Amino acid sequence: MGRWRVYIIGDADRLNEEASNCMLKTLEEPPSHTILVLLAPDEDSVLPTISSRCLHVALRPLQRRLVADGLVRLWGAEQEQAETAAALSGGRPGYALTLAGEPERMSRRKAALEELALLSGMPPSERINKANTLAKMFTDARADLYDLLDVWEGWWRDVLIVRASASELAVNVDQLPTLASVAGRVNAQRASGAIELIQATRRQLFENVNPRLALEALTLGLP
Structure with a gap:
């Protein structure tokens, strides 16, 4: 773009309050000939202090068929693997490529779904124990916890979709x-309600609410 510089910031929805505050001045007065692109699933998932300083541009996802065909034709993925990755990516080619190329991501997704299934049959005491485990994950592997919450949210969204035929x-x-x-x-x-609870928990974690309390409310509140 000639004299212009473009910086792309992925997962803007995962910026906590401290990180967001560090960006406010730059967003308000960016350097000349500089464009900052913040990527997020939707406007509401970004902290208001960030969202209010941005121009919102909605990007439509690609059709699953196009994503799957691209994975097979350009990257040599197996057809079944490509179709699953395309569906899970939500129409995002880059994420689909990551899923197809990193089997451990698919393994973590499978584990997250298994944990959600187990949670539904747990009594309250075991759900609290599960919250403590998740709180430790928040400390030791925060990105993995956010990925797990994303999987859980997607699962409950699919439940609504299936209910709607x-x-x-x-x-x-x-x-x-x-x-x-x-x-x-x-x-x-x-x-x-499950989707709203997961979204609220994610926001609370970004805002430095006590993770154990936030995750207890989550595990006790999910169906």
Whole structure:
């Protein structure tokens, strides 16, 4: 772009309050010929102090078929692997490539879904113990915890989608039978509440709320 410089900041929704405050001056008065691009799933997931200083540009995801075909044709991915990665990516080619090229990511996703399934059958005392485990993860491997919350949120969004008889739009395409089972016994209000609770927990963690208390509220509140 000639004299222009473009800086892309991924996962802007994961900036905590301290990191966001460090950026405010730059966002208000960026250097000349400089464009800052902050990437986030949606406007509401970014702290208001950041969002209010940005011009919001909505980007539409690519069709799954195009993403999957690209993975197969350009990167040599297996068809089934490509289709799963394309669905899980939400139409983001870069993330789809990461999923297809890093098997450990898929393994962590599978583990996160297994943990969510176990959580649904736990009594309150075991749910509190699970919250303590997640709080330790927040200290030792914070990015992994945020990834887990993303998987959980996507799962409950898919439950709503399946309840609405739109299974073709589900992200977790390899979990459709289980999603159908859960959708048959959890009403839309409870599924929506689970999504809102996960989103609230993520915001609280960004805002440095006591992680154990925030995660206890999460594990006790999920269906």
